[in-house]
Amino acid sequence: MxxxxxxxxxxxxxxxxxxxxxxxxxxxxxxxxxxxxxxxxxxxxxxxxxxxxxDHAVGTVHWLDGAHFWYVDHDAGGDHYMQMDATNGAASPLLDQAKLAAALSKAGDSAIKADKLGITDYRVAADGRDDIEVHGKHYLCNLKDAGECTLVKAGKEPGVLSPDRKQEAFIRNWNMWVRDVATGKETQLTTNGVENFGYATDNAGWKHTDNAILEWSPDSKQIATFQQDQRKTGDMYLVETKDGHPALQAWKYPFAGDKDVTMIERVIIDVPAHKVVRLKMPADQHRSSLCDDVSCGEDGGWDDVKWAPDSKTLAFVSTSRDHKHETFRIADVKTGEVRTVFHEDVPTYYESGNDMVNWRYLPAANEAIWFSERNNWGNLYLYDLANGQLKHAITTGDGNVTQVLKVDDKTRTVWFRGVGRTSGVNPYYQQFWKVSLDGGQPVLLTPEPADHEITLSDDGKYFVDSYSTTTTPPVTVLRDANDGHTVTTVAKADITRLLAxxxxxxxxxxxxxxxxxxxxxxxxxxxxxxxxxxxxxxxxxxxxxxxxxxxxxxxxxxxxxxxxxxxxxxxxxxxxxxxxxxxxxxxxxxxxxxxxxxxxxxxxxxxxxxxxxxxxxxxxxxxxxxxxxxxxxxxxxxxxxxxxxxxxxxxxxxxxxNRVYEDDWAEKxxxxxxxxxxxxxxxxxxxxxxxxxxxxxxxxxxxxxxxxxxxxxxxxxxxxxxxxxxxxxxxxxxxxxxxxxxxxxxxxxxxxxxxxxxxxxxxxxxxxxxxxxxxxx
The missing domain is CATH 3.40.50.1820 (Alpha/Beta hydrolase fold, catalytic domain)
Incomplete structure (x- = not known):
């Protein structure tokens, strides 16, 4: 499961x-x-x-822009929040941690300590203040002078921020709403959502939250989501133990073999116009090409839906109930017209990658990158969107593409993580590669025989590589994404205290x-x-x-x-x-x-x-x-x-x-x-x-x-x-x-x-x- x-x-x-x-x-x-x-x-x-x-085992790094990233460097003195300029390798403190801890304490978070802040997101706001998320709370901080932080009040419903960070979309009473981040003003976008047939609802049976499942358009004016129909889906019941009468918990939970399971009707919501465009196609299965939910990643979102950069069209993949049939489609978001481009059918189950949906929509070239295991390995293929025909394989041979991290359609370059592609190397070690959309031999950018964690800059010029093995601690370096050469060393983990x-x-x-x-x-x-x-x-x-x-x-x-x-x-x-x-x-x-x-x-x-x-x-x-x-x-x-x-x-x-477990996982x-x-x-x-x-x-x-x-x-x-x-x-x-x-x-x-x-x-x-x-x- x-x-x-x-x-x-x-x-x-x-x-x-x-x-x-x-x-x-x-x-x-x-x-x-x-x-x-x-x-x-x-x-x-x-x-x-x-x-x-x-000490000095740098985990996830966060790019602030194409030339700067921040990270946490831990040692015996605690956590140190650092930033690095990728153009020259210069490292400096990200912020004044003592001042921030004091400001957060004044703002009501008394558990904060300067050496263990617990920052999960950081960026510079448009007005120059520090935009910080700490343990699920969102603050705007002015760390100049004495330093002060203001808690950004959020609605009781969790929201999904638009790309311009000015609005967040959320669910209330089965309908879609947006909230203005600056003023808190709330606007209802849909009115026909009803119980168990609501918009953007997050219920896979095994998972049921108040999160909204949707994808904002790049221009922050439209939302791709669905109206999820679980009115015929069977119920799950659990009983809470407590003094007095027990409390019944009940929600929709489809089982393998159920005649009626959860379905989704795809829609586009025009946010300024408060208009819903329902895509002209039958209801789809509540399925994903990757996992047993429509939302697979830790950060939420809707993995099998990808907007065109101009926000005029939407590509998506429909997965059959048994995960054996995949259909690549493109929708006109103004009219709701849907065009089927191509299919892939498999005898067992289809997956679009490891940990990440690896297909990509490239409307400027009228092409799509498609992931397939048709040759017994996970490789990338280029399709013509005009006729749905395969152009050629982008990668070939043994070993898997596991994660497509970036595609530059101007230089026609794909950067990806992969396993099993280097002879003599542990087949579970992830390495980082680049390859041309037009095919050819991929270029290995991380030659060390180790497992590589990669964070690529948004512009694709640099990447941070933290590599290690089971027995050797991580080394974190900044590398050039063109040829993989090391620009500078970010940190080398020290396990002296651990060995002691x-x-x-x-x-x-x-x-x-x-x-x-x-x-x-x-x-x-x-x-x-x-x-x-x-x-x-x-x-x-x-x-x-x-x-x-x-x-x-x-x-x-x-x-x-x-x-x-x-x-x-x-x-x-x-x-x-x-x-x-x-x-x-x-x-x-x-x-x-x-x-x-x-x-x-x-x-x-x-x-x-x-x-x-x-x-x-x-x-x-x-x-x-x-x-x-x-x-x-x-x-x-x-x-x-x-x-x-x-x-x-x-x-x-x-x-x-698995007849007493949710339908998607078992039936896959x-x-x-x-x-x-x-x-x-x-x-x-x-x-x-x-x-x-x-x-x-x-x-x-x-x-x-x-x-x-x-x-x-x-x-x-x-x-x-x-x-x-x-x-x-x-x-x-x-x-x-x-x-x-x-x-x-x-x-x-x-x-x-x-x-x-x-x-x-x-x-x-x-x-x-x-x-x-x-x-x-």
Missing amino acids: RSTIGMSRLYGALVCGLLAASSAGSAMAEGRTLTAQDYAQAERFMMYNTAPLV AGWQPPEPFTVKARDGKTDLYGLMFKPTHFDPQKKYPIVDYIYPGPQTGSVMSFGFLPSHYDNQSLAELGFVVVAIDGMGTPWRSKSFHDAWYGKMGDNTLPDQVTAIKQLGQRYPWIDLDRVGIWGHSGGGDATADAMFSYPDFFKVGWSESGNHD WQGLLTVNKDGSTNYDNQANQLIAKNLKGKLMLVHGSLDDNVPPYNTLLVVDALIKANKDFDMLFLPNQHHGYASDTPYVTRRRWDYFVHNLAGDTPPTEYALKPWPWR
Whole structure:
């Protein structure tokens, strides 16, 4: 199911750490007795403890204009907000942090500290003031003289700013409104929105927010959005636990196989005229060419919709319910006329890239860039918009284009990130390239064999490149986007303090997949007090895909979830990206399409066996497995499908039967639901409750009672089957928690450690060790 890693990678991923309570009457383990000091040693390697010890690891940079960008440089003294002039490499403070902290405190944010401001957006406003976003609050600050900040009052509804930043569009009572940023004046744009048939509404079932899904035109005068029809869509119900009468939560949540699912009717809204132009075409599926929502990116927006620079036409892609049929269309925004340009049909599912929709609309040349895996790899193709015919391939050969970052139609240049395109380099390492729209050999701009994070300037002249590997910390440089030469070094990460704390990197490894030929890549975490003369139980951290894998990153991270912490308690922990996960070839990704009960488990088993043969200190008689969400599903599946191999499993918030999960994700990877004459279905091969009777080992099932992503009924189906099969198991339900466990996460993590220590290692955990509350802000 969709991972909320969904949700940004460091702290969002920490939510996956959960726990288990062993059943009453469980025998006390025989073995060593761990102390609170042992758990404290493990806790030292949690992200909230390791990340602050990495100095000068520049993360995301933000371009202010074509020649200047700002970034955060952290060291033992805190966070330092810096800006750099790309023309000469000169760095200077972005602002006076002490003055800003004082001004923000006066404005009401007393939690602000000068060495940890938490700025998420910064720019210079038209009047010269600093336009700053801090922890979701928007301020205009004058830092001259004494310094003062004014909180920009926002409406209760979240808005989407126009390109000129003068208006923001939002939803109220199912209709579209705009708010003047300067005056706060609000204007209603539509009047016929009604309950469950509203404008721009954000509801994918698993996600339901008050955000508006739309795309402003470049001239800030029009809005492309939709009227979303979910009047026939089925409801989801959850009940909040509290004193007195429980509170019912209900919203629209379509299931795989439902006759009626959510549909969208595409519209263009002329903002000055308050006029709605409905595109002249049938309603479209609520689908995306990339993910299981119409809005895939972290910044919102509508990924499969792209305006012409002159704001006169709109290109968009329609995706069929089963994700097998894509249609590229162009609309005249004044008349609503729609022209179909070309199609792509695939036997399994279509995706338009990795992490980013990679097709582009180039109306000046009457062309479009199209992403396709038609040759088993993700490449770019150039189409003629006049006749819908393919002109030629822009990129060819093995390896994937993962993200198209910029297209300059004047120089006919495309800049893109890609993987697997350089022989001998880890196929998961992202590198940066440029290529001509007219084809030819792409130019590699980042030659280092490492994973490259790229931030390109708006004008395409420069890019900031932060590159690292699992074992080497990042180096951040400013490069020329024409040939990739280094203009200057921005920062070099220093892990001296991290190493002094006893940190060690995970060990990369390769093994063969189930077919005995394909290389699989993984990471191994061993205790810092590792003794090769001992035998260690092994724990497999799993996320099976299909939209992501078990390995958090093949670039540098001070912590990968809590894998090192768990290893510290006496385990070898592994994360393996098996077949069926992305970033490799199309055939690799398709390995178990339509057979989601596979869950990459044949690869996990064969990989662990190979590691056991390779390393005598791995005890193949003591194999555990755990995961969250899709990993929770895979964990239970492992305990039922390989009951003699996996002895202990910790299953969190699993989508154990995708007929009880939202339609888009399930129907993309498993196909449309079909029922056979005997009542069996093509979804039976992925339903954990149908094989729960096979359980032999120790299994903990964990779920939040208000999980609005993967409904808790998924776990209850498995619970019911286990009871009917007279199987012992453990269960932890978290009252009022969602798909991520929020404030319960430390407790759940500790309980999970306890579960493996007690049941897999045969040791005794300390009593009720308290992990520190996690720093959510």
